[in-house]
Structures are given as structure tokens and as C-alpha cells.
Amino acid sequence: MHDIRSIRDNPAAFDAGLARRGLEPLSSRILELDQERRACQTQFQELQARRNEASKLIGSYKKEGRDAQPLLDEVAGLKESMPRIEERERQLATELDGILAGIPNLPAADVPEGKDEHDNVEIRRVGTPADIAGAKQHFELGEALGLMSFDAAAKLSGARFTVLRGKLARLERALGDFMLDIHTNEYGFEEVSPPLLVKDDAAFGTAQLPKFAEDLFQTTNGFWLIPTAEVPLTNLVNDAILDAEELPLRLTARTPCFRSEAGSAGRDTRGMIRQHQFYKVEMVSITRPDQSQAEHERMTDAAETVLKRLGLPFRTVTLCTGDMGFAAQKTYDIEVWLPGQGAYREISSCSNCGDFQARRMKGRFRARGEKATQFLHTLNGSGVAVGRCLIAVLENYQQADGSILIPDALVPYMGGVERISAHG
Incomplete structure (x- = not known):
């Protein structure tokens, strides 16, 4: 607002x-x-x-x-x-x-000008994509392993759903645990288990409503399924006045996320890239205005650390004015390399929203000794999308025999399993 x-x-x-x-x-x-x-x-x-x-x-x-x-x-x-x-x-x-x-946030002064994703500016590239002969896409690998089924999901729920089984289901869980441990143990985020259903006010506060109602799922009694944990986490300061000494407040959660994918007909119709339901580890920071720029860099570093530890090549770009989200003042997208597609694809988006969301939800803070309050600054970032990270591990660690090596950092989270193969 x-x-x-x-x-x-x-x-x-x-x-x-x-x-x-x-x-x-x-x-x-x-x-x-x-x-x-x-x-x-x-x-x-x-x-x-x-x-x-x-x-x-x-x-x-x-x-x-x-x-x-x-x-x-x-x-x-x-x-x-x-x-x-x-x-x-x-x-x-x-x-x-x-x-x-209905008016989006205004871009920060240092956001590059542009119309769409082609005008985004790459700021760094980490890791060298491996040369994998005949690289397969994740859905080919997962189905060949017998542990990923889109047909089974379609019988239950229709298109854009997936059933994972056995070691792939465990790998999905392991990735989420791994991310949460990094964010809580190394970056000081507090883990939260929030509601997955929210009221109108919460969806309005983070700017999903009223403009993007068609992108959400709504229950028959008026609740909204969260499209990301950003919604409940950020709204924890809805209509609140915090003490300046409490800031920055750093929160993280692993939740299912639900999106209608309105307007995405014909895009990423195969596989797990664009799903109605997926898991994501979200980071939210609540800060004073003078802290938010540095916190934006710190949050992005936390997301990048996940990919570095997993040995996944990625690049980080600054979104241009024409590609930023509605509530964002400035956004960094992290794009992971997918050998099966031969392309970098978004796996995390870290945004500084300034006081845009705080004004909508009346989230404020008061400095010691002052009567007047100021609006908070809010930031959010994927730390990272678990499903897309699973895709990246499958494609980057695929072997010629169709098996998948487990990144060293994940082996403890997999109970010592070092490889996933069709024969067990």
C-alpha cells in the first residue's frame, strides 16, 4: 500500500x-x-x-x-x-x-530498467554446469526409478500433481530438513509451523488480495490456502507494534504451498516444475528501514548457501522493473542449472518489500524513548523451493545407468543412503 x-x-x-x-x-x-x-x-x-x-x-x-x-x-x-x-x-x-x-510497489532506485525476464541483470554465477551426455529430465529419471508418478497423482487430483514414493519421498523430506538446519543453525532464523489456511486480511496484508485472487485456492467457507509461507509468517506482525530492539525478526518455515497456476496453460506441463501443490522452505525477515537493504543481501546469501552445499550450479540475477513481483521493491532471483533442460530455472526469489506490506497490515515498531511509531520493512525469500531443488539434484547427479548419486551434504539426512537406483 x-x-x-x-x-x-x-x-x-x-x-x-x-x-x-x-x-x-x-x-x-x-x-x-x-x-x-x-x-x-x-x-x-x-x-x-x-x-x-x-x-x-x-x-x-x-x-x-x-x-x-x-x-x-x-x-x-x-x-x-x-x-x-x-x-x-x-x-x-x-x-x-x-x-x-491495486498499485504495485515502486522499484528501488538501483533496480535495472526493463520489460521482462530478458532484461534481468546477472550479478554472479557459481559453479560450472557438468557436461552430461544425453542428460535426461527429472520426470524421465523419476519415472524410470519407479518412484515418481504423475499418472497416479492424476487419478487422485488431476494435472499438475505428483506422487513420490520410497527414496524420492525421503529425498524430498531430507532436502527440507537440510535447508531448515542451515537457516536456523547458521543464519539465526526461528522455525515456525504456521497455519496453511488464512483469512482475507492475511492475504490482503501480503498483497495476494485483491489483485491475485485467481492465483489462489479458496475453501467453500472462505479460507485461502497459502501460496507460500510468506503469508502467515509476515502476518505475524499484522496490527502489531514491535520494539526496535526486537529487530530484525527472522522466521522460516517448511510448508506445502498451493497455487492455481492461473494463466500458465501450456507452460511446463510435464514434470514437477509448475505444480498446484509443492513444498517450499520460506524465509521472512522483519526489520527497521535502515536494516532492510543489508538483510536482503543476507537472506539471498542464505538461499545461495543451500545450493553451494549441494554442489548445484546456479546464477543470481537482479530482476528488472518489468519482471518484479507486485509487492517487491527489489528482487534477486536465484536460478539453478538443470542439465535435462539445458537451462537455468528459478529456484528462489528473495525480495525486499520496504514498508509496502507493513502499511497494508499496519505493522509498526517504536524506537526506545519515542512515542511515534514507524512502519516496518518486510522481506521474503525462498530458501529454497524443495520440489525444484529435488529436480535439480536428480538432473545434476544423474548417472549413466539411471541412478542418482546423493550429494555428500544430504547423506546424513538420508540415513546413510548414497545412491538411489531402480533396483534399490
Whole structure:
């Protein structure tokens, strides 16, 4: 959500930020509604003051034997007109809030200009992709092992679901445990087990609603299935006032995530790249404004450490203005190398949202000795997507006989298993 006062103070800067997002200027319409709303508020207050004054005079007139009928008529008229003005103010406020809620965050000054993913800027590349002759994709490997079935999942749930069994199911669990241990033991994140169903306010707070309702799954009684643990984790500071000394607050969770994949027809239709249900380890940081930039780098490093320890080649890119998510001020995407596709694919997205989400959820902090509060800064990042990491391990550690070597770092999490093969 945007601060209406900052738009009033510098509408040109606001429109310039929208232009970087490829959007038309909106400050004129916003300020027009804001001015009319404030005029209604002022008029209502003036009429309320006049009604109170006239009501007092009526009593005085009656005591003095003076004709109070004109004042009675005036008060009656005010009682009739004031609700109309109050209702108009509510309508204007609703319209204004609706416009502001539908406007994405403005990009940070150092975000590169661009229209889409082709304009993203690579900032580093780690590891050298192995030259694997005849490299297979993960679904070919998993099905040949007899431990990954899309047909079985389709019978249960339809397309974009997967059934994993045996050692592949264990590998998925091992990856999540491995990630959580890194984030909690080495980066100071607190593990959380949050709800998987949230109310409207929570989805609004992190900006999934109202604009992206079609991307979510909703229950028949009004709950939303979380698309990522970012939603419940960030909303732990919804309508809260934290002490500055508590910050930064670092939270992590491994949860199932649910996405409708609206608009993705024809994309990644085979395999586990784009699923309706998947596991992800999420990181969320809640910080003071002066901490968020450094925390963004730290969070990205935590996600990269997972891939480094697993020996997976990757590159990190800064998303351009045209490719950033709705709530993001600045985003780093980490893309892992997939030999079966011969391409880098996103496995983590780490975003600094500034105070954009905090304003929507009224999350604030107070410095020691100060009465005034400030809005928090919120950050979120995949640490990392477990399913996509499973894909990367399968494809990067595939052997000529179809077996999969287990990365050294995961062997303890696999109970000593060093290889997955079709014959056990």
C-alpha cells in the first residue's frame, strides 16, 4: 500500500515510479479523490459543530421564551444532510483505497530498467554446469526409478500433481530438513509451523488480495490456502507494534504451498516444475528501514548457501522493473542449472518489500524513548523451493545407468543412503 501523504507531497516522483513499472500516471486521479474526500470530512465536521451549537441555542431560546423553531428546522435539516455527506466520504475512501491497493510497489532506485525476464541483470554465477551426455529430465529419471508418478497423482487430483514414493519421498523430506538446519543453525532464523489456511486480511496484508485472487485456492467457507509461507509468517506482525530492539525478526518455515497456476496453460506441463501443490522452505525477515537493504543481501546469501552445499550450479540475477513481483521493491532471483533442460530455472526469489506490506497490515515498531511509531520493512525469500531443488539434484547427479548419486551434504539426512537406483 502506498502512503497518500507522500503522493500529495511529490506526485511527480510517484508517477515516475509507476512509469518504471510500465504503468500510466495515477497521481491526478488519486489526488482528485483524496481532495474530495477531505473536503467531505471538513464539511461534515463543520456541520457537526454547527448542529451542536444550534442544539445548545435551542435550549437557551426556550428558557428565554424566544422562538426556537428556525433553529429546530436547521438542526432537522443538518440531521438529514449529514448522513449523505458521511456516506459520500465513505464511498470516496473505499474507491481511493481500492485504487491504492491495486498499485504495485515502486522499484528501488538501483533496480535495472526493463520489460521482462530478458532484461534481468546477472550479478554472479557459481559453479560450472557438468557436461552430461544425453542428460535426461527429472520426470524421465523419476519415472524410470519407479518412484515418481504423475499418472497416479492424476487419478487422485488431476494435472499438475505428483506422487513420490520410497527414496524420492525421503529425498524430498531430507532436502527440507537440510535447508531448515542451515537457516536456523547458521543464519539465526526461528522455525515456525504456521497455519496453511488464512483469512482475507492475511492475504490482503501480503498483497495476494485483491489483485491475485485467481492465483489462489479458496475453501467453500472462505479460507485461502497459502501460496507460500510468506503469508502467515509476515502476518505475524499484522496490527502489531514491535520494539526496535526486537529487530530484525527472522522466521522460516517448511510448508506445502498451493497455487492455481492461473494463466500458465501450456507452460511446463510435464514434470514437477509448475505444480498446484509443492513444498517450499520460506524465509521472512522483519526489520527497521535502515536494516532492510543489508538483510536482503543476507537472506539471498542464505538461499545461495543451500545450493553451494549441494554442489548445484546456479546464477543470481537482479530482476528488472518489468519482471518484479507486485509487492517487491527489489528482487534477486536465484536460478539453478538443470542439465535435462539445458537451462537455468528459478529456484528462489528473495525480495525486499520496504514498508509496502507493513502499511497494508499496519505493522509498526517504536524506537526506545519515542512515542511515534514507524512502519516496518518486510522481506521474503525462498530458501529454497524443495520440489525444484529435488529436480535439480536428480538432473545434476544423474548417472549413466539411471541412478542418482546423493550429494555428500544430504547423506546424513538420508540415513546413510548414497545412491538411489531402480533396483534399490
